Amino acid sequence: MTRHDPHSYADLTQGKIAHIDLHIKTDFDTHILKIEAEYRLEEPVSGSLFLDTVGIDLKQAIASGQNLQWEFDEQDELLGERLHLKNLDGVSSFTLAFSTSSVARALQWLPGVQTAGGQHPFLYSQCQAIHARSIFPCQDTPSVRFTFSAEVEVPKALTAVVAAEQIGVEERGESRIFRFKMPQPIPSYLFAIGVGHLAFRELGSRTGVYAEPEIVEAATWEFAENEAKIMEAEKLLGPYLWGRYDLLILPPSFPYGGMENPRLTFLTPTAILGTRGQTCLITHELAHAWTGNLVTNATWEDFWLNEGWTTYAETRITEVLEGKEIADLMAVYDEHRLFEVMERVGMDSPLTCLKVPSEGRDPDATTTIIPYYKGCFLLKECEHVIGRERFDAFIQKYTGKYQFQSLTTEAFIEFLKQELPEVIEKVDVYEWIYEPGLTENRSRPQSTLYDEVQEILTAYKQGTRPTKEQIADWHRYQIFSFLQALPVQIPVEDCKYFEAILELENKNDAGNYMYFYATCIASGYRESLPRIEEFIGKIGRLLYILPIFRAMIASDWARAHARRILEQVQERHHKITVHVINKLLEEAGL
């Protein structure tokens, strides 16, 4: 057999899935989806077809009215179970009937008490990187794209959304049935479903927001500028080819900031600050509509093509919408974070390469921000040596030529060579991509707003605490920069002082706490522990809670609490969150 992707059993020489019709029935009592799926293949297949699954309870497989022979014939803790459809005889379509597991990796079933409204249950999926296989058997590799339709049956009080075009809704007894179609081919990791007590508000002619009624007005205000963002993104990246761009605001357990599900970004509610201060998260998810969703990494080893390009596009759009000063501040802050993470994993670790050999590695547990920022800095360097005008023309050519295709790093380098040979002469692209660390030989970001923070930090390290007035007008990213660059340990009195002058309690910005609580733990500020526990119990966003767990592991006094806190909150959080933190604790011998 030929494996094309270390994270999938798919053998693409056998044939490829071209389309799936999904009939999904949700069962909120058992936490199971009952699904009948009709698959259409690109070409008739004879012999075997391997599909990825995990925890799928297959009841029936039929082609042309005949039962198919099948077997789950290989299994692996990371990859799941290989579904082997056998002795196919020129089969071009088949139907599978199955149920998901009640602990399906992609699905988070929340009881009403864990939602904003407190009454109705909520279901949402997260398929990236390799969890679509826990919802339906598929070639779960980003190098296979298919179109689909979906019919989702839910209890009458609830609304179903799918990252696709909604084409109808009908009531049937105690149920409502929502119909969707996705005419643009997507890789499996971009399949997404959400069910909850949802309201919808228009934001613009192509944009809107789904959220629980309790937070929909706040979300509508926060993201009112989405239409303008699309127009700006189109100038940089080319026409938006997915029709609508809506948001689904999830409960706070969502493990990520956002997930770029096509037409319908899934978003953490921690992005609603009441200040429009974190809409760069939307800029990022929106940019994925081109870099990621339209031009897709062929395997998770090429992840930097998705995230590096998207982070680059995010910085460019932010520069237009928020000004160069803010974009520069964010760039310097991002550079500091990149160094922080590279130093943590080791400057010579293969994880600091852009192309990361990942056979046998769990993409959820090994993903860092490195492909995001190192990838972005590589593309900025390319822009720097060639000039913005020519690089912008290159971007449009890239998104146009490879639209609805999956791309390897090597194919990207070939394209770059062909289109911008001077870049290859001036930038050591191979070193950037295949070597660990970060080259000294590059243009560095500069920011006067960051320099202000640096001055205050230097004075603090010399014994002078900043006054409240000095930092009163700081931008959100200046506060982050300050908290990120504080010494690991500071006096407990200073923890209290900074908490007060930064007015963290009043800011409703969970982003501040990823650094602040880590500092509290390292500094032995024991009184903060109940608040830290409450925070971790509520917020599932890995970016925010991972640094806090890392600080606990590194601290003598808090170490003993880490396992207990995880056990306390694991029912509330998504399986990805629990899995990643559990791995971290296990590695630390906890």
Ligand SMILES: [Zn+2]
């Ligand atoms: Zn991203």
